[in-house]
Amino acid sequence: MRLEVETSELERIGKAFQAISKETSYEGLAKALLKAALDYSDAGRGAVLLSESGELLTRADASFPRERPKFLASQPPASEFRLPVDLSERVLTRREIVLRDDGWEGSALIDSARCRRGPIVQLCLPLIHRDQTVGVLYLESERKETFGPRYVSVVSMLASQAAVSFESVQLFEALRETNLWMVKGQQIGRMGSYRWNTRTLLSRASRECYRLFDIDFDVNPVPFEVFKSRVHPDDIPALEEALAEAVGTKSPFSHEYRVVHRDGTTLHVAAVGQFDVGPTGDVELEGIISDITDxxxxxxxxxxxxxxxxxxxxxxxxxxxxxxxxxxxxxxxxxxxxxxxxxxxxxxxxxxxxxxxxxxxxxxxxxxxxxxxxxxxxxxxxxGAQLRFADVQINDAIEEILLLLKRDLERAGVTLNTALDKSIPTIEGDRVQLQQVVLNLVRNAIDAMASVTGKRRVLSLSTKVGGAGVAVVIADTGIGIAPASRDRLFDALYTTKRDGLGLGLSICRKIIAVHGGRLWVEENTPNGATFTFTLPLHQSGSISANH
Structure with a gap:
């Protein structure tokens, strides 16, 4: 009979150990330890206080100033748990197991202490993990015989098991937190991780992958046909070809395709991966799939x-x-x-x-x-075709234009001053295009002096050789160019004339640029403007008119 009692007791203790050791959260561990301690005795009241941080007593910490999280399990439920100062000193600091008689005013269960008055017996044990007091087991009873030596011994073993399980809980919580961060990170980045077995054609994937492909979470592992059923039909051949090539060469995989959800929503995804040997020895493709719809x-x-x-x-x-x-x-x-x-x-x-x-x-x-x-x-x-480049005597070309414009100059009351450098050699260019530039610039100069009164209207045109090029200078004594217009003067469709098209100067600059030269404008002193363009002395025989 005694053997049966001892066997039954051992079974109870064993179940208590199992209940404590299987917990994976701080709160669950605290509740399991309290339940086991109360079930093993007739003590009706107790509490377990557990610190997630590994230190029960709060300390000043500049890097993390908030109060460290604590998990309290109590029976009956208590809103506050407070050890008496002397008990706290002996248990938390000296790490002693304390069994003592006290009055209700010494109860650590504040709510219970308000209900009754009378003597109590207190049993308090420290929970020690890696030389730190990480928690405390506190029990109360109205009878001294409740906490006999045998009971104290068993409860001490349960407390030791809880302290050992504390590390497992720490690791599990860290794993849970890391997994939570990974899941959250994948949700934010809209990407999921996967492993695809190239032999079985089965895949394991993260939750975000399931969401991207609109696959039910209970489908695990995912058959290739289920995965392929979500790929846009037009993209399947190219995807299968890319997979076959990557598998055949064991080279890194990268491919973009479309995914169609059951409600018709279409996503664009990019899959990348590399090959590795899985736990079973099979070659597996491991990588990530990203939502690139945006x-x-x-x-x-x-x-x-x-x-x-x-x-x-x-x-x-x-x-x-x-x-x-x-x-x-x-x-x-x-x-x-x-x-x-x-x-x-x-x-x-x-x-x-x-x-x-x-x-x-x-x-x-x-x-x-x-x-x-x-x-x-x-x-x-x-x-942008080929211009007709030939030998051009720039002075002769200019004189032809001035002869054409002689009557315009006379009607506008403009005095023409020319200084053409006779030493200028023949250059290569499109004669008609260059004459269009001179014609346009001279007409612009005439228009710029149309409103000038009370002083002479003078147009000066000169040519000269300088460096590796020829310069043609056309100056007037007109109204000049406003500073706001100077930067935009050569833009297409920009004009300072009331009835202008805003095309002449833009085209002039293009023509000169095609010839390998440059066209610009400067302000005259005291009034008017000077347009100058340069042309190189030597051009290749075939210059494209790209612009």
């Missing part, structure tokens, strides 16, 4: 914006071409009209002067051809 949307938006910009540029180029033709063809047309009018005047004279009329008619033909050259040149410039 990135794809941003890339598509950027592509759309670029496409729209390219379309706008093409439209602007067409508009610039049309405007340029209007702008530049006006000069030859003016020459045609002037020559035709002169021809009529010679024919209307009495007697008729056929020689002069013939010369005027020839100028009409010449200007008509010039208009054709302007159109062809502008078309060439915009299309």
């Amino acid at each position: 990135r794809k949307a941003a890339e598509q938006a950027l592509t759309d914006a670029r496409t729209e910009l390219a379309r706008a540029i093409r439209l602007a180029s067409l508009g610039e071409l049309a405007g340029s033709i209007i702008h530049e063809i006006n000069q030859p047309l003016t020459g045609i009209i002037m020559s035709a009018e002169a021809c009529l005047r010679w024919l209307e004279r009495s007697p008729i002067e056929p020689a002069e009329a013939r010369r005027s008619a020839l100028r009409v033909i010449e200007q008509g051809r010039r208009a054709g050259d302007v159109v062809a040149g502008l078309r060439t410039l915009v299309r």
